[in-house]
Amino acid sequence: MTLNFDKMDGLVPAIIQDIDTQKVLMLGFMNEEAYERTRTTGRVTFYSRTRKTLWTKGETSGNFLHVVSMKADCDRDTLLIEVRPDGPVCHTGAATCWNEKNEQDVLFLKALQDLVDERRKAMPEESYTTSLFRSGINKIAQKVGEEAVETVVEACNGTDERLVYEGADLLYHLVVLLASKGLRIEDLARELKERHKPNWKKH
DSSP: OOOOOTTTTSOEEEEEEETTTOOEEEEEEEOHHHHHHHHHHSBOEEEETTTTEEEETTTTTSOOEEEEEEEEOTTSSOEEEEEEESSOOSTTSOSSTTOOOOOOGGGHHHHHHHHHHHHHHHOOTTOHHHHHHHHOHHHHHHHHHHHHHHHHHHHHHSOHHHHHHHHHHHHHHHHHHHHHTTOOHHHHHHHHHHHTSTTOOOO
8 A cells, every 4th residue: 555645744644443333543643664563563553743753552551453454545645544452542541532432332243243254164163153054044044033032022021131132142143144144234234224215115
């Protein structure tokens, strides 16, 4: 990736975003050396404009930023770096430099789907997910049906706590069923998004 370091006297802004929550965590600056170190080590390194030196985020706190991807903008003078942080990012102890919580529980569904997809490829022993894949599509579909019934029972005659518990079981087994067919939870999200359009018509 070729970056334009000339516009800001040898620096480019680097926007740091959590890959799982999509929260913007902080903004730093990189020179070419900081960029290369980030690229080769997999940990975000910045250039300190006040101290005139490189610094790796987390080198004192242990809260490293592990690089998942790096993308340049259309002018190639700004970086978007997707990371998985080891802990709070701000020096104040806050999760982000805007004092926001770095939580979006619904996005865990994507992480769950990624994990299930990994299980399908690796098929590790002593994994319940592996046992489901080995049982075949009919058994997985049967489990979805069983969990759906249990969810309905809890909704009609149970507690909210049990409804959430059984609903989570249902959702997990549905994710496994989707994975067994080469599909993902995002495919359902796209379908629902389409249905939200004013001109959508039932098939």
